[in-house]
Amino acid sequence: DAGVTQSPTHLIKTRGQQVTLRCSPKSGHDTVSWYQQALGQGPQFIFQYYEEEERQRGNFPDRFSGHQFPNYSSELNVNALLLGDSALYLCASSNDRAWRGYTFGSGTRLTVV
Amino acid sequence: GNSVTQMEGPVTLSEEAFLTINCTYTATGYPSLFWYVQYPGEGLQLLLKATKADDKGSNKGFEATYRKETTSFHLEKGSVQVSDSAVYFCALSDRNSGNTPLVFGKGTRLSVIA
8 A cells, every 4th residue: 555655755946946846645545734844843734735625724925835636646836945945845645534643755855055 | 722842852872771752732622642753864654643631552662641631642662772763753633623734843853872
């Protein structure tokens, strides 16, 4: 049973550029959440997608946007990249019983130079 | 709002030593509590969880008990191994709100030396 798959694994971008990160959820999961983990910090919630709509959002600017497709996979887009956007971006999938726990992917390491 | 506070790291132990990582939480509802582990260069793995007061989560020799009266969920292991070296995150999710996002502590880095 495949878990959560994220791509790419690593990415280097220049300030001002745009980036798209991708996530395929675990089989049977319909909800995808994105987290940003800065170096030495705990993950911070960006937003969550369910039924192709953004259901909840954390304290992140509009430069961060996303999308969920009918097959439940998801994309995270970041526009006008800043140096401070350098982080590990984690995707987590769940179903309507999320209190049982989320399943995380291995993350995409984004470096902005 | 909801928050999680973990003990500051790093924690360095010798192999076979006893481990405790303290975690306390603040929640407006009745949360589920989790410990996640992150090995170097990897994402997060669920280590254990507890969904109601006095529940004990356990896995791979690690244990944590949901203490509602002290709002705590301390992680313990009786005898650590070098392979336990990782960063440990305490987290909560408001069970009553369905897919409420996880709120994480800052993490505690554990290094176990042979």
